[in-house]
Amino acid sequence: MAEAHQAVAFQFTVTPEGIDLHLSHEALRQVYLSGIHSWKKRFVRFKNGIMTGVYPGSPAGFSIVVGSYMAYNKFKQLDPSLGLFTKLGQHIPISRYMSTDSQKIVGGILVGTSLWVTIIMIMRTVLKSLLSWHGWMQERHGSLSWSSRIWMVLVKVFSGRKPMLYSFQNSLPRLPVPSIKDTCERYLESVRPLMDDQQFERMKGLTQDFEKNLGPRLQWYLKLKSWWASNYVSDWWEEYIYLRGRGPIMVNSNYYAMDFLYVFPTSIQAARAGNAIHSIMLYRRKLDRAQIKPLMLLHTIPMCSAQYERMFNTTRVPGVETGRVFSNTLQHVNESKHIVVYHKGRYFKVWMFYDGRLLLPREIEQQMERILADKSEPLPGEERLAALTAGDRTPWAKARESFFSRGKNKQSLDAVEKAAFFLTLDDTEQRYDTKNPVKSLDIYAKSLLHGKCYDRWFDKSLNMIVYKNGTMGLNAEHSWADAPIVGHLWEHVLSMDPKLGYTEDGHCVGKPHPNLPGPQRLQWTIPAECQEAIESSLTVARALADDVDCHIIPFTDFGKGLIKKCRTSPDAFIQIALQLAHYRDKGKFCLTYEASMTRMFREGRTETVRSCTIETCAFVRAMVGDETREERLRLLKLAAEKHQNLYRLAMTGQGIDRHLFCLYVVSKYLGEDSPFLKEVLSEPWKLSTSQTPLQQVELFDLVRHPEYVSSGGGFGPVADDGYGVSYIILGENHINFHISSKRSSPETDSHRFGTNIRQAMLDILGLFELNNKAAK
Structure with a gap:
């Protein structure tokens, strides 16, 4: 292209008189400006690294601590170095190089800096301990107990001022490793509605054998990793x-x-x-x-x-297979x-x-x-x-x-x-x-x-x-x-x-x-x-x-505004509607994946909420049966409470699927074969769901400008005979669903499932008879 010639900084021609050098001042100017830009960027990164490294401390805090310390010692006529230079002087002839006043100033700065660093470490430790408490998640939406309010005040006090993006990384707690017993119990509870009595008893036997024999040994290695690594899941999750x-x-x-x-x-x-x-x-x-x-x-x-x-x-770069190992980077x-x-x-x-x-x-x-x-x-x-x-x-x-x-x-x-x-x-x-x-x-x-x-x-x-x-x-x-x-x-x-x-x-x-x-x-x-x-x-x-x-549903019949009037979590409402829609679509229940985050912990990514529960299945059966409206509402409340509890457990590191996954990885490293883990990890997620959260609500005024609605996003189906469903809750009156499946499966049809989702949402809302209450 003709423009490429402008990028040449110099040209030279060999002549009988010698070398004729032609410099392009514009190109050299661009090289200079590019270098300035790069150095500015490096300086900003260096400065941010320091600011993040000392957070919740700051340069201003350093000045205050060191200045106050020096002023106090001067007022009290004390040695600001606390005898540091006196002890050093016994081994090193400091007096040759520094006067007594200089020694006091340097010593005071060193001791003051140590005090400042100590304060930072105490604040980080206290903040990490505070963030390890999750009792606030048990509170009802919109109301906090005094203990939770006091806790939140303490978190704000120890969180510092004006945090940058990575300021809290060193203060976040590590993802805890659940106990083998709790994980096994929750797993059995999650699969109970999907198995008949004979299948469940067989799986119960495999679970109990794993819990007593191989499980504790694998757990020991996992505990060791959790103490050593910043997150015991994330690196293996990314790789495998x-x-x-x-x-x-x-x-x-x-x-x-x-x-x-x-x-x-x-x-x-x-x-x-x-x-x-x-x-x-x-x-x-x-x-x-x-x-x-x-x-x-x-x-x-x-x-x-x-x-x-x-x-x-x-970029994700493909790797060449070496032996039995194949990995991208x-x-x-x-x-x-x-x-x-x-x-x-x-x-x-x-x-x-x-x-x-x-x-x-x-x-x-x-x-x-x-x-x-x-x-x-x-x-x-x-x-x-x-x-x-x-x-x-x-x-x-x-x-x-x-x-x-x-x-x-x-x-x-x-x-x-x-x-x-x-x-x-x-x-x-x-x-x-x-x-x-x-x-x-x-x-x-x-x-x-x-x-x-x-x-x-x-x-x-x-x-x-x-x-x-x-x-x-x-x-x-x-x-x-x-x-x-x-x-x-x-x-x-x-x-x-x-x-x-x-x-x-x-x-x-x-x-x-x-x-x-x-x-x-x-x-x-x-x-x-x-x-x-x-x-x-x-x-x-x-x-x-x-x-x-693929099938997209801009659902505008109602949104989280009306769902909140039902005193139900919008996410629980939608997940229960998906279970009802799936049962009407296929005539059976299935293992359901809902993505939850574990980002309250350092390097946390996701955890699974198993949304198909005993309580949800009971509600769905009531909806397709001839139960009374009152009984359906009672079962809906139980199902929503159960879902909310599972979501809290997942967010606080007490989910079961990442724990079981890591135990499986450890078993492979040890060369151990676990029938229980092998079967658990081979179970297909025939309904994979995820909510796309609107995180920066302040950027969109959907009340004054409802037309600026994002369509959200979606993903492909996880199972060949299953559905992928993503949804985004927008404002008070809008929910977008993104549904995917495979045409080759005779069991699935994205448009049919979309119709069932819309009807399920309307049917569940109809139980509350909000129009009748408004009329009264």
Whole structure:
């Protein structure tokens, strides 16, 4: 491209008179500004590291403690070093180098600093002890006992002022290891409604044998790990659940997030990309500077922020199988100044900085316009290259090692894998269509989940997709973090869009840059053998994508406003409705997975809430039977209370599934075969559910602007004959459901299940007869 010449800092020509050197002052200026930017970033990270390392202390606190200590000793005519220099003087001739006054000052600073560090350690220890108490979770919503109020005041006192994103990491307690006895009891309780008497007695025997014999031995090793590691689950969860997998991560692991449901800020593709990319890069800058506020439950209890560390500049790299071991790795670089854009089969590297600053929205739009206007054809094999990331992992690992480990292929692959994130300028149009709401949303969801199977780089931590008509969305890789972390970013991006705004003709606000170098086209040399591997992976990926049946329900009949009037937890209400819908759909109950977080503990990720309980099943049977309304309400209350209790146990580290998983890993390391653990971990989750929480409620005024509703996001089905259900509760009157299943299963139908969910929600609300009460 012509713009590439501007990037050359110097040129030289050999002549009979010697070497004629030509310097490009503009290029040298950009090199200088780039260096300044890098050093500023390093300094900010260094400063933040110190601030986080001493939190809840601060430089101001240090000055106060040391100054007060020195003033007190001077007033009392005491030795501020507490005899430190006198003792040192017996061994080292300090008086030769320092006067008596200097010794007092230095000694006072050293002793004062020790006092300051001691105060910090005491505050951290006390805060960690306070955060290990979870009695507040037993309180009824909206009312706190005096003990909980006093506890919350103490937490605030010892939490310090103005925390940064990672300030609480050293104060969070470690995830506790539940007892073998409690885990086994809760497991048996969870499977009781799913087994007949004979099956249950058999499983009871396996459980009791494990609890008495192998279990305690495995538990000893797990306890040892919990004392040594910061979290006894997370590293094994990442490695064995995500990185050891050999199947496609597209659909099976990656998940998606949607745009606004009813608002279409602009129909210009490049402009929407400009504002969105700028917003994402602003978020990354705040992340690098640790300026994002840590998530605090009840504005008091801090959540772990460790998962934010690898949000950007991260790629899941496939590994080659060695013996019986196969593993991917997460490649993360500390700094990346570019993104990679895919459009109509071509890859472009786009720098995000110029003149030592982040590009403005209109300047990013300018770069996107240049890519859209580029009429060059894809190189042989380039268009479908990303299908390697969509198929099985082993062929991709082998192809990567054989064809992308040297030369310009390696350089181009490095550009992709080390990019801040990946962007697709999609050549299709997606949007919620009021004339055809069901089909338009279903197609939109499938496009975000898998696209054409070759126009997303599924290994990247974040894939942003901007469609031809300006609609956008995200596709995220799962191993580095869980959905709430991506949701936090996406809420920021959506909330920034109306603030950045557009001109009357739909472009980003501002002016194009007259001297901005253009995007750099990545170059590939893909031989026929590699192209065969690409086509093979694409065949696998297309079969998987075609099998997925997605269905989106914007449920507007009622929301959490009416559910709260029923004095029921909205999440428990929805989970019970899902159980009723599933029973009506399939005529049976199934093992149900609901994701819960364990981020009240250091490096916590998720835990499972087994939502299909004895109490819930009793309520469902009452709803399909001929029980009275009063009896159904009584059973509903019991089911909701049980669900809330299970959720609390999961959040406080007393869930059963991560404990059983880690015990299984230990058994494999010891070479022990446990029939109980093997059977437990092979049980399929035929209903996998997750709530997408709206974490930054203050960013969206859904009362004054109800049209700014996010569609939420979703994921693929976990079991071949099961359902995946994600839901987001928006404001007081809106709930979005995202349902997925496989067309190849005769047992499932996403649209049928969606109809059953809607009816179940209405039927449960109908038990409370709110309209009749309002009339009275």
